[in-house]
Amino acid sequence: MKIMRYRIRVIVSLLILSLLAVLLWSVRAAWQLFVPVPFVAESTPSAFPVPESTETPVTETVSPGEESSVPAETPTVPPLYDTFGL
Amino acid sequence: MKKNSSFRSKVAAILILFFAAAFLLPAFRPGTEGYPLIILSGAVPASLLFLLYFPGGGSFLDRPLLSAVVTMSGFGMVALSAFSPDAALTQGMRCLPGFCFLLVGTVLIRSLRPSLPAAAVLLLFSFGMLVLPLFLPSLSFALPEGGTALLLFSAAFLLNLRLRLPALLAGLCGVLLLLFLEDYGSALVCSVSFMLLFWAVADSTLWSVIAAGALAGTIAGFFCFVPPVFEPAEFSLFTRFAGMPLIPPEAAPESFSADSLFLLLGDRFGLIFLLCSVVLLILILIRGTSIALHARKGVFASLALTAVLLLGLRSLLFLAVVTDLVPLKICDFPFLTFSLPSLFSDFFLIGILCGISGQNEADLEEDARLSMLAR
Numbered sequence: 001m002k003i004m005r006y007r008i009r010v011i012v013s014l015l016i017l018s019l020l021a022v023l024l025w026s027v028r029a030a031w032q033l034f035v036p037v038p039f040v041a042e043s044t045p046s047a048f049p050v051p052e053s054t055e056t057p058v059t060e061t062v063s064p065g066e067e068s069s070v071p072a073e074t075p076t077v078p079p080l081y082d083t084f085g086l
Numbered sequence: 087m088k089k090n091s092s093f094r095s096k097v098a099a100i101l102i103l104f105f106a107a108a109f110l111l112p113a114f115r116p117g118t119e120g121y122p123l124i125i126l127s128g129a130v131p132a133s134l135l136f137l138l139y140f141p142g143g144g145s146f147l148d149r150p151l152l153s154a155v156v157t158m159s160g161f162g163m164v165a166l167s168a169f170s171p172d173a174a175l176t177q178g179m180r181c182l183p184g185f186c187f188l189l190v191g192t193v194l195i196r197s198l199r200p201s202l203p204a205a206a207v208l209l210l211f212s213f214g215m216l217v218l219p220l221f222l223p224s225l226s227f228a229l230p231e232g233g234t235a236l237l238l239f240s241a242a243f244l245l246n247l248r249l250r251l252p253a254l255l256a257g258l259c260g261v262l263l264l265l266f267l268e269d270y271g272s273a274l275v276c277s278v279s280f281m282l283l284f285w286a287v288a289d290s291t292l293w294s295v296i297a298a299g300a301l302a303g304t305i306a307g308f309f310c311f312v313p314p315v316f317e318p319a320e321f322s323l324f325t326r327f328a329g330m331p332l333i334p335p336e337a338a339p340e341s342f343s344a345d346s347l348f349l350l351l352g353d354r355f356g357l358i359f360l361l362c363s364v365v366l367l368i369l370i371l372i373r374g375t376s377i378a379l380h381a382r383k384g385v386f387a388s389l390a391l392t393a394v395l396l397l398g399l400r401s402l403l404f405l406a407v408v409t410d411l412v413p414l415k416i417c418d419f420p421f422l423t424f425s426l427p428s429l430f431s432d433f434f435l436i437g438i439l440c441g442i443s444g445q446n447e448a449d450l451e452e453d454a455r456l457s458m459l460a461r
Contacts, residue, residue: 001387005379007286008391012375015398016368022402023364026409027357 094149098138101157102131108164113171122175123167129178130160147192148443151373155436158366158421159184161359165351165422177347180426184433191437195445200385205243209256212236216263230264230272231418231431235396238279239438242388245287253284254297258304265308271403271417277301279395287388348404348419364401367420370436371398377443386442393435 109127113120137152159181167174198204215233237260244253257280264273281301285294352360371394378390397420404419406412418428 001384003289004286004384004387008375008378008387011282011286011391012371012394012398015395015402016371019364019368019398019402019405022405022409022411023361026405027361029409 094138097153098134101134101153105130105134105160105164109167109174112167120171122171126163126167126174126178130156130163134160148373148377148440151370151377151436151439151443152188154366154370154373155421155433158363158370161351161363161366162347162422165347165354168354169350177424180429181433184429187430188433188437188440191434192441192444195386195389195438195441200243200246202244202247202249205240205247205249208236208240208243212240212260213263216260216267219267229427229431230267230269231396231400231428232434234260234264234272234276234279235392235431235435237276238283238392238396239389241280242283242287242392243385245284246385246388250284250288250290250293253288254293254300257284257297258300261301262304262308265305265312271407271414273305274414275396275399275403277305278399279392282395283388283392286391287384346408346416346419347422347424349408351422363419363422364405367397367401370420374439377439377446380446381442382446382449386445390439390442393438396435397432 106127109123109130113123113127134153134156137147137156138149140147159177163174163177163181166177212233212235215229215236218229237256241253241257244250244256257276261273261277261280264270264276281294281298284297288294288297348360348363351363374390374394374397378387378394381387381390400417401420403412403414404417407414407416418425420432421429423429423432
C-alpha cells in the first residue's frame with residue numbers, strides 16, 4: 001500500500017506538471033503570435049529608393065487676392081539663347 | 087475545525103456573490119430576456135449553499151470537491167449567458183441529471199465490493215457502451231467516456247484481485263475497440279490511463295513492462311493493418327486560441343460557434359478566465375489524489391486514481407489538441423462541454439470520488455469508535 005501511495009503521488013504530480021507546462025507554453029506561444037513586431041525603418045531597405053532632394057521645399061500660405069512672393073517653378077526645358085551661348 | 091468552517095464560509099460567500107452578480111447584472115440589461123438569468127442567479131448559489139451546509143452531507147458528499155465542480159459548471163453557464171440566456175438555462179438543466187449520475191457513482195462505490203462477478207459485469211457494460219455505435223449506426227451520440235471509465239474500473243478490480251493477465255487482456259480489447267471506432271483521442275487516454283494504473287496497482291515491474299509493451303505493440307500492429315484516418319481541420323484551433331483577449335473584452339462577441347464551451351469561455355472572458363478554469367480543475371485533481379491517498383483499501387485507492395487519471399488526461403489531451411500539438415479531433419474539457427454523455431461521465435467520476443471520500447470518513451469514525459472502546 002505504501003508503494004502504491006508513492007506511485008500515485010508520482011503519477012499525479014507528473015500529470016499536473018504536464019497540464020501546467022502545456023498551458024503555459026500555449027499562452028506564451030499565443031502571446032508571441034499576436035504581439036505586433038515594431039517596424040524598424042533603417043534595417044529594411046526600400047524597394048523603390050527615393051532620390052534625396054538638396055533643396056528644402058518652400059511653403060507659404062497665400063491668402064486670396066495676394067500674390068505669392070515665392071517665384072513660380074522654372075520650366076525644365078532651357079531657353080534657346082542659353083543653348084547657343086547667347 | 088473553527089478555521090475550516092470560517093474558510094468554508096468565506097469561500098462560499100465569494101462564490102455566491104460572484105455567481106449572483108454574474109447572472110443578475112446582465113439580466114437587467116435593456117433588451118435582454120432576464121428570467122432565465124434570474125432563475126440561474128438563484129439556482130447556482132442555492133446549490134452551492136446546499137452542498138456546503140447540508141447537514142449530514144459530509145458522510146457521502148465531498149464538500150470541497152463538489153463546490154469546485156459546481157463552480158466549474160457555473161462558469162460554463164456564465165459564459166453562455168453572455169450570448170443567449172436560454173442557452174445558459176439549458177446548460178443548467180443539463181447539469182441537473184448529471185447530479186443524478188453523481189449519486190449513482192456514490193451509491194455504487196458504497197455498495198459494490200471488488201469481486202470477479204462485479205468486474206465481469208462492469209466489463210460487459212463497458213464493451214456494450216463502446217460497441218453501441220456499431221450496432222446502432224443511426225445513434226447521434228457515442229459513449230466512449232463512460233465505456234472507458236467502466237473498463238478501467240473493471241481493470242482496477244481485476245488488478246486488486248491479482249488477476250493481471252485478465253486485466254491486461256481487458257485493457258487491450260478496450261483500446262482495440264476504440265481504435266476500430268476511430269476514436270483515437272479516447273484510445274490514447276484509455277491506453278495511457280491503463281498503463282499508469284497497471285504500474286501503480288500491479289505491484290510488479292515485470293508485469294508493468296509487459297503491459298506497456300503489449301499496449302504499444304497492439305497499437306502499432308493495428309496501425310500497420312489499418313492506417314490511421316486523420317481528418318484535416320477546417321481551421322487552426324490554435325489561431326482561435328491565440329486570438330482570445332487576455333482580459334474580458336467590453337462587449338461580448340456577436341456570435342458563437344458551439345464547438346467547445348471551454349473556447350467560448352475564452353472568447354467571452356479572456357485567457358485569464360481559462361487559466362482560472364484549468365487551476366480549478368487542478369484543484370479537483372489534487373482533492374481526488376488526497377482521497378486516493380487516504381483510502382484504507384487498495385481497491386478504493388486504485389478507483390480514485392482511475393477517476394483522477396481520466397479527468398486529468400482528458401484535459402491534457404484537450405489542451406494539446408487546441409494548441410495544435412496533437413492532430414486529433416477536438417474532445418471535451420471536463421464539465422465545460424455541450425456533450426451530455428461526456429458531462430454525465432464527468433459527474434459519475436466525481437460521484438466515485440465522493441463515495442470513496444465517504445468510505446474514508448466512515449473508516450476514520452470506525453477507528454475513533456474502536457479507540458474509544460479500547461479505552
